[in-house]
Amino acid sequence: MAQNSEQPGRHLDLGMATGRLTSALRGPQAPSRDFGFNASNDGRKFSSGAQRDSAEGKPRPDLLSPFATMRKARVMALGAVKYGERNWEKGMPLSVFLASANRHLLQFMMGMTDEDHAAHCAFNLDAIMHGQEMIARGLWPAEYNDLPAYQATRPEQERRCDDTKDVDGVLEPQPEVLVGEGHGDGEGSRPCCPGGPV
Secondary structure, rough: OOOOOOOOOOOOOOOOOOOOOOOOOOOOOOOOOOOOOOOOOOOOOOOOEEEEEEOOOOOOOOHHHHHHHHHHHHHHHHHHHHOOOOOHHHHHOHHHHHHHHHHHHHHHHHOOOOOHHHHHHHHHHHHHHHHHHHHOOOOOOOOHHHOOOOOOOHHHHOOOOOOEEOOOOOOEOOOOOOOOOOOOOOOOOOOOOOOOOO
């Protein structure tokens, strides 16, 4: 039987501006009487007279493929039999999920059909995103984020010039620039490091 009564000292807090869950629920419980409600002034009205707030800017899980979701659900069913339900949610280093995703992707690319390798790969990528959220919430240890960090940690002006340029998170080859020469030509060109800031 579901428990409908509130438990003292347990409060579900939704950020009113963003609607994000800011405290985790552990086990079944009724929401607090202080549960937030987000409403916008530009709501939708239907011919029946019913109203809903705007869906603009909200996630769209209704656009996810039901076929892909069902294939991942089969992977979850197999995992539940082999390891127990929600075993993976106990937490493990993100590199474990990434290594498995890479293996399954390669097996899919090689045409192997002994398992649903695309679905196994997709599950592992989902698990990485889940793990990132759990680490951010302090529910998994920070050291579980053991993936390599390839982003620069030094200020922009201290970086040395090389033959790549970051365009939307992708490094693209650029024409070679010698030390002391400017980036670009004519007015507005920038000196190259270490002869000057980028």
